[in-house]
Every structure is written in C-alpha cells, then in structure tokens.
Amino acid sequence: MLNDLREYIGASMSIYSPREDGLYGMLAEFRNPGELVHAAEAVHKAGYRRFDTHSPFPIHGMDKAMGLGNSLVGAWSLGGGLTGLAAGYLLQWWTGAVDYPMDISGKPAFAVEPSVPVMFELTILFAALGAVIGMFAMNGLPRPYNPLFNSERFASVTDDGFFLHVAASDKNFDVASTDELLRKIGALSVEKLYDLDDTAE
Amino acid sequence: MSSKRTDILQAATVAEQSDDPLLVHGGLSFHDITDLVSYHTEKKTPVAWLGAFALANIGLLTLVACIAYLFWNGVGVWGLNNPVGWGYAIVNFVFWVGIGHAGTLISAILFLFRQKWRTGINRSAEAMTIFAVICALVFPGIHVGRVWAAYWMLPIPNQMQMWPQFKSPLLWDVFAVSVYFTVSLVFWYIGLIPDLASLRDRAKTSLRQKVLGFFSMGWTGANRHWRHYEKAYLLLAALATPLVLSVHSVVSFDFAVSVVPGWHTTIFPPYFVAGAIFSGFAMVVTLLVIARRIYGIEDIITVDHLEKMNMIILLTGTMVGFAYITEFFIAWYSGVQYEQYAFKNRAFGPYAWAYWTMMSCNLIFPQFFWVKKLRRSVPFMFVMSIFVNIGMWFERFVITVTSLHRDYLPSSWDYYTPTMIDVLTLIGSFGLFFTLFLLFLRFLPMVAMAEVKGVMPEADPHFYGHGDGQAHAHPPTLSPTVD
Numbered sequence: 181m182l183n184d185l186r187e188y189i190g191a192s193m194s195i196y197s198p199r200e201d202g203l204y205g206m207l208a209e210f211r212n213p214g215e216l217v218h219a220a221e222a223v224h225k226a227g228y229r230r231f232d233t234h235s236p237f238p239i240h241g242m243d244k245a246m247g248l249g250n251s252l253v254g255a256w257s258l259g260g261g262l263t264g265l266a267a268g269y270l271l272q273w274w275t276g277a278v279d280y281p282m283d284i285s286g287k288p289a290f291a292v293e294p295s296v297p298v299m300f301e302l303t304i305l306f307a308a309l310g311a312v313i314g315m316f317a318m319n320g321l322p323r324p325y326n327p328l329f330n331s332e333r334f335a336s337v338t339d340d341g342f343f344l345h346v347a348a349s350d351k352n353f354d355v356a357s358t359d360e361l362l363r364k365i366g367a368l369s370v371e372k373l374y375d376l377d378d379t380a381e
Numbered sequence: 382m383s384s385k386r387t388d389i390l391q392a393a394t395v396a397e398q399s400d401d402p403l404l405v406h407g408g409l410s411f412h413d414i415t416d417l418v419s420y421h422t423e424k425k426t427p428v429a430w431l432g433a434f435a436l437a438n439i440g441l442l443t444l445v446a447c448i449a450y451l452f453w454n455g456v457g458v459w460g461l462n463n464p465v466g467w468g469y470a471i472v473n474f475v476f477w478v479g480i481g482h483a484g485t486l487i488s489a490i491l492f493l494f495r496q497k498w499r500t501g502i503n504r505s506a507e508a509m510t511i512f513a514v515i516c517a518l519v520f521p522g523i524h525v526g527r528v529w530a531a532y533w534m535l536p537i538p539n540q541m542q543m544w545p546q547f548k549s550p551l552l553w554d555v556f557a558v559s560v561y562f563t564v565s566l567v568f569w570y571i572g573l574i575p576d577l578a579s580l581r582d583r584a585k586t587s588l589r590q591k592v593l594g595f596f597s598m599g600w601t602g603a604n605r606h607w608r609h610y611e612k613a614y615l616l617l618a619a620l621a622t623p624l625v626l627s628v629h630s631v632v633s634f635d636f637a638v639s640v641v642p643g644w645h646t647t648i649f650p651p652y653f654v655a656g657a658i659f660s661g662f663a664m665v666v667t668l669l670v671i672a673r674r675i676y677g678i679e680d681i682i683t684v685d686h687l688e689k690m691n692m693i694i695l696l697t698g699t700m701v702g703f704a705y706i707t708e709f710f711i712a713w714y715s716g717v718q719y720e721q722y723a724f725k726n727r728a729f730g731p732y733a734w735a736y737w738t739m740m741s742c743n744l745i746f747p748q749f750f751w752v753k754k755l756r757r758s759v760p761f762m763f764v765m766s767i768f769v770n771i772g773m774w775f776e777r778f779v780i781t782v783t784s785l786h787r788d789y790l791p792s793s794w795d796y797y798t799p800t801m802i803d804v805l806t807l808i809g810s811f812g813l814f815f816t817l818f819l820l821f822l823r824f825l826p827m828v829a830m831a832e833v834k835g836v837m838p839e840a841d842p843h844f845y846g847h848g849d850g851q852a853h854a855h856p857p858t859l860s861p862t863v864d
Contacts, residue, residue, distance in 0.1 A: 194603040214845030220604075236411060236579070237835035238607035241842055246604060251612035257620075271536060275544035297553040297631055301560040304624045308564045308617055312571060315613035319606045322598035329601075337602045338579040338831075340411035 187349065193320030194232045196347035198375035204327040205231075205347040206358055207334065208367035213239045215366055216342040220245040222365045223344065228358075230350035234328070234343040253314045260310020261303050268299035327375040345373070409680060411834050418828045419580055421676050426823065429675070434819050440812015447806040448523055456526050458802045465785045465797035470524035471635075472777040473807055476660070477517035477814075478558060478632055479653075479773060482625055483661025484510025485565055488572070489621035492614075498689060500832040501682045504576075505672065506665045507569040508825070512817040513664070514562045516810045521555070550634035557631035564624055568617045571610070574600050575831040629653040636780065643723035643784035646711065652704035656773060659697035659743070662690050663769035670763045672822060681828050688756050694769060695750040701776070702744030719789060727783045731796055735779050742772020 187197060198204045210216045213235065220233050224247045233242060243249075269292075276282075277290035316322070328334050328345065337343055344367070346358050355372070362370045409417070451458055461468045484507040491499040525531050534555045536545055545552050578600035581593035600606070630650035637649040666687060673682040712724040727736050746768050750756045787794045821827070838844050 192605065194601070194605045212845055213840055214842040217842040233604045234602045235604070235607075236415075236575070236602055237831045237840055238611050239604070239840070239842060242604045243608055248605070248608060251609045253609050253612040253616060257613075257616045272547045275536060276547055280542065280544055294548045297550075297627070297634075298547060298556050300627060301553075301556040301624075301631075304620050304627075305560045305563060308567060308620045311613045311616040311620070312567055315571075315609045316598075318609050321600070321606070322595075324594060324599050326599055326601055334601075335582040338575065338582045338600070339415045 191230050195320050196349045199348045202374045203348045204373040204375040208344045208362040208370045210342045217245045219344050219365045227352045228350050230347040232345050234337045256314025257307045257311035261307030264302040264306025268302035418826045418830050437812050437815035441816045444809025460799040462795050464793050464795050467781050469803040470520045472781050474517050474520035475777045476774050477513045479657035479660045480664045481510045481513035482657035483665050485621050485625040489618040492618040497836040500836050501686050504829040505827050508821045512814050516814050550638045553631045557628045561628045576826040629657040641784050642719040655697045655700040660773035662694050663766040666766040691750045691756045695747050698747035732783045735775050739772050739775040739779050742768045
C-alpha cells in the first residue's frame with residue numbers, strides 16, 4: 181500500500197522503479213517536436229501511463245497529448261504568499277506593539293498603513309520561494325543520478341534531441357510489444373535502458 | 382543525425398520565406414544555437430578577456446581600498462557636510478538599483494506581455510540586474526558610519542532587545558531591495574537550469590561535468606518537469622512584476638516621505654520607476670552592443686532587439702522628462718515659497734551645471750531615437766546609452782544634493798563637493814560590476830538557449846504540417862533494439 185503510493189508519487193515526478201532484472205524502460209528518439217507530440221498521443225492512447233517525453237524546450241500541447249492536467253505549483257505559491265503576509269503582519273505588530281512599544285508623539289504603537297510595504301515585500305518573497313520549492317519538490321529535483329543518463333544518445337536531449345521514455349514499471353510494458361509500438365509510430369531508434377545499480381553482472 | 386539536421390534546416394528555410402518576422406536570423410538550427418552559445422564557455426580563455434578582467438579587477442581593488450580607508454577613518458573622508466548629509470553613497474545606491482530594474486522588467490513584464498523577442502537578451506539583462514543590485518547593496522552597508530552596527534537594519538534579536546523601526550521608509554528599503562535581490566537571483570537561476578544541463582551534456586572533463594551536474598540538478602527536459610517549471614516561471618514573472626515596480630517606489634519613499642523641499646512630492650514613485658527602466662535599458666544596450674560583437678552572436682541578439690530597446694529608452698526618457706517639467710509646474714502651482722525656491726535653485730543655482738547635464742542627457746538626447754536610422758545604428762545607440770547613464774547618475778545627484786544644500790534655513794546653506802575617495806568609490810563600484818559581468822560571460826551561457834529554441838518556428842509542433850492529430854509511420858532507421 182505504502183509502496184504503491186511511493187511508486188505513484190515517483191511516477192508523477194518521472195521517477196520509476198526498475199524491473200527485477202534491472203530493466204528501467206525503453207527510450208525512443210523522434211525526429212522533431214511535431215512527431216514527439218504525436219508519439220505521446222499514440223502511447224497514451226495505447227494505454228501507457230508511466231511514460232514521459234524529453235525535449236530541449238517545453239513543447240506546446242504536450243501536456244494535453246500526454247493526458248496531464250494543470251500543474252499545482254500555484255497552490256504552493258499561494259501558501260507561501262499567505263505565510264509571508266501573515267509573517268509580515270505578525271513581525272511588525274509583535275516587535276512594535278508587544279515586545280518593545282515606543283510612544284512617539286502619541287502615535288499608535290502599531291498600525292496597518294505604514295506596515296503595508298514590509299507586508300507586501302514578504303508576501304512576494306514567500307510566494308516566489310513557495311513556487312520554486314514547490315516546483316523542485318513536485319519534480320523530484322535535484323536528482324543527480326538518473327538511469328536515462330546511461331544512454332549515450334540521450335545527451336542530445338538538452339541540445340536538439342526529442343525522446344520518449346516508457347517505464348518498465350508501466351502495467352502495459354512488454355519489451356516486444358512496446359518496441360513494436362514505438363517503431364510503428366516513427367521512432368528513429370529504440371533502446372533498452374538499465375538501472376545499473378541493480379544489475380550486478 | 383545528419384538527416385535530422387537537414388530536416389530542421391529545411392524547416393528553417395521555409396520559415397524564413399513566411400511573413401512572420403524571425404527572431405533568430407541566419408537560418409540557425411537548434412544545434413547551431415547550442416553550439417554558438419555554449420562554445421564561449423568551453424573555449425580557452427581569450428587574451429582579450431584576461432585583459433578586460435585585469436582592468437575590472439583594478440577597479441574592484443580600488444573599491445576595496447576605498448572602503449577599507451573609509452572604515453578606518455570614518456565617513457569624514459567623504460565630502461559630506463552639515464546640510465548635505467546624503468552624498469555620493471545614496472546617489473550611487475539609487476543609480477545602481479535603478480540599473481538593476483531592466484533585467485527583471487525584460488524577464489518578467491515582457492514575458493507576461495508575450496514579447497518573444499525578450500528571449501535573446503533576458504539572460505544577460507538578468508545577470509546585469511543581479512550584479513547591479515550587488516553594487517547597490519554595498520552602499521547602504523558602508524554609509525552607516527558605524528559599520529559594526531549595520532546588522533541593526535535587520536530584525537535580528539540582539540543584546541539590546543530592540544527592533545528596527547518599521548515605520549521608517551529606510552527600513553522598507555532594506556526589505557524591498559533584499560527581497561528584490563533574492564527573487565531576481567532565484568528567477569535567474571531557475572532560467573539557467575536547462576542551459577546548465579546543456580553544458581553538462583557537452584562537458585568534456587569530469588570536473589566540469591560534476592560541477593555542472595550539481596548546478597543543473599539532474600535536469601532531463603522531461604515534460605512532467607517542464608510542466609511545473611513553466612508554471613513556476615510564469616508565477617515568478619507575475620510576482621516579480623509588482624515587485625520590480627515596488628522596489629523603486631520604496632526607494633523614492635526615502636526621499637518623498639521626508640519634508641525637504643524638492644523631495645516631498647507624490648510624483649516620485651512613478652517617476653523613479655520610469656527612470657529606473659530608462660537607465661537599466663541603457664546599460665543593457667551598452668553591454669550587449671559590445672558582447673554580441675565580441676562573441677559573434679549578432680544573429681541571436683539582432684539589430685531588431687536593440688531597436689526595440691531603444692524605443693523603450695525613448696519612451697521612458699520622455700516620461701522622465703515629462704516628470705521633471707511636472708515637478709516645476711507643481712512647485713509653482715503649490716504656492717509654497719520653499720518648494721518654488723528649491724526648483725529655481727535646481728535649474729539656475731550653483732548646481733545648474735548638473736541639472737542641465739541631466740536634462741540634456743535624459744530628455745533631449747533620446748529624442749534622436751524618433752529617427753529610425755539612428756535607432757538602428759549600433760555606434761549611435763552605444764554613445765547614446767552612455768549619455769543616458771551619465772544623465773541618470775546626475776538625476777540622482779541633482780535630487781539628493783540640490784534639495785539638501787539649501788533648505789529652509791539660509792544660515793545653514795552650503796555647497797557640497799565630493800572628495801577623491803567619493804569619486805574613486807564610484808569608479809570602484811564599476812570595477813565590481815564589470816568583474817562580475819565578465820565572470821558571467823566567461824562561465825555561463827549568456828543567451829537563454831532553451832528559451833530561444835522555444836520561440837523558433839521549428840519548435841511549434843504544427844510547424845511540421847502533421848495537423849491531423851495522427852502519428853505518422855516512418856520506417857525505423859536503426860535496426861535491432863540496442864541494449
């Protein structure tokens with residue numbers, strides 16, 4: 181049960197567990213962004229869920245092709261922003277009105293109006309950090325080791341390569357049929373990926 | 382591999398024949414972009430770079446020496462006198478913070494307005510922003526007199542059990558500038574991750590691979606990652622936009638909230654923001670005109686980019702000029718004798734030379750950019766961008782010094798003259814700025830490669846004419862599956 185949840189969350193971050201024999205998945209290269217989108221559509225239609233596309237830049241329409249919904253980074257950012265707002269208010273109120281109140285010309289020890297700039301700045305700061313931390317957390321980054329790096333060809337993914345990776349942990353995964361599907365939809369090359377940590381020989 | 386390359390090159394040719402203006406010239410492919418930009422971080426250090434770096438280092442050492450001398454002797458080494466308690470330190474601080482506005486404007490506001498041309502210049506403009514804000518942050522740190530008490534600016538529990546005064550605009554400034562620095566740095570780093578991964582995948586040495594691998598965080602260009610990444614980037618842009626407008630507004634509160642004639646005006650926040658964008662864009666033009674030439678990336682940072690920057694310089698320069706004139710009108714219309722005197726004194730008093738330098742550099746000279754030919758002339762815009770920066774430095778000088786040197790009490794009037802240490806500190810701050818900028822040019826990709834590729838027509842899946850939503854069958858070009 182807990183293991184399933186771990187697998188599920190990992191898959192949402194593009195982290196998959198290898199099969200017992202160390203097979204991690206299959207990596208197919210495509211010619212260009214257009215073909216990659218169509219390939220993703222076809223793979224999704226064939227029932228695969230644990231797969232991902234890799235490209236040098238974000239491709240318009242890929243989320244839809246892969247059947248992914250809206251990103252939840254916004255929630256992290258909102259949470260951060262509200263935290264910052266509350267922190268800004270409490271910091272100024274507590275230091276000025278509670279811990280060390282100072283009577284200057286009979287002015288109130290704390291008022292919202294002059295506290296707005298600092299509250300605003302802290303809202304922005306925490307909202308921005310919330311978005312960034314949320315992005316890293318949901319992406320499972322940093323991730324220094326990735327079985328994908330075992331592929332020589334994959335190095336071009338940050339240059340001009342367009343790849344589709346089907347994870348071995350997908351319930352529809354089968355070496356022969358997945359291979360056939362990837363070739364049918366126009367892969368330039370298909371290769372098996374192993375997670376070296378688990379292949380002793 | 383070669384077939385794919387021809388494919389993309391053919392596509393590029395088709396795109397060049399279409400009506401849409403191309404952001405990248407010269408029929409470059411994705412791979413060409415990677416090569417062109419990455420090469421400069423991978424080649425042997427050029428002699429010219431070393432020369433420039435040595436020069437910048439001399440400036441940096443000057444700054445360090447001036448600061449050491451200041452710390453040893455106290456603020457008496459500066460030209461401050463009794464009415465003019467704010468001199469070069471504040472002028473330089475506002476000047477550098479102002480320059481630091483262009484990068485975030487380009488990366489955030491233009492991003493929200495879907496100005497795709499920003500991709501060619503945003504990386505270097507953001508870097509410039511961060512370095513300018515570092516230069517700015519030096520001055521509030523050193524101008525406090527008792528530097529060992531500088532931490533009182535921050536709400537840190539301390540032995541006196543006292544807290545900063547949150548009703549002071551100077552404290553708002555501490556928050557505004559440090560938040561701006563942090564958010565700009567994060568924004569810049571997030572943008573760098575995919576490009577650092579590009580460099581990692583090209584790395585020839587193990588050390589380079591490890592260092593870049595560390596900083597690129599294991600980026601693989603996965604679409605599941607791009608999805609969150611793009612959302613975070615959009616949110617950062619949306620958050621940085623009000624932030625960038627707030628920073629210079631808060632800086633202007635340092636002046637506007639006081640009751641000094643010539644400072645106490647409500648026009649300050651918008652006028653400071655316009656001036657900041659104006660000076661920042663001028664600095665970006667100065668730097669990019671040189672960098673694109675030396676690094677041969679004129680097809681990525683094109684004259685079209687520079688022309689658009691010049692248009693913004695023209696717009697904001699005119700806005701700033703309009704604000705100068707509005708201040709005069711309001712002074713007259715207010716009927717307040719002190720306010721009226723402050724402005725008469727600015728334009729015709731002992732600092733008239735500074736005032737008219739500012740007027741001509743900021744309002745009059747940019748008007749040449751109405752002429753398209755001049756707007757697109759690289760040497761002309763280079764000279765003009767330097768004039769604008771001189772003018773904007775003088776704007777801060779005029780605001781700070783002319784208002785202070787003659788206020789309500791004629792018996793306390795005086796004339797402010799900077800000392801050699803003041804001038805050398807200013808020059809030294811340029812040394813710090815150029816040292817950081819040269820390190821950036823040497824070690825980091827100066828153009829956002831992933832973003833430039835993303836706005837090329839070849840990046841659009843519909844470009845390839847498979848609009849029917851069906852996967853196409855190509856014969857596999859590589860036989861048996863490799864392990």
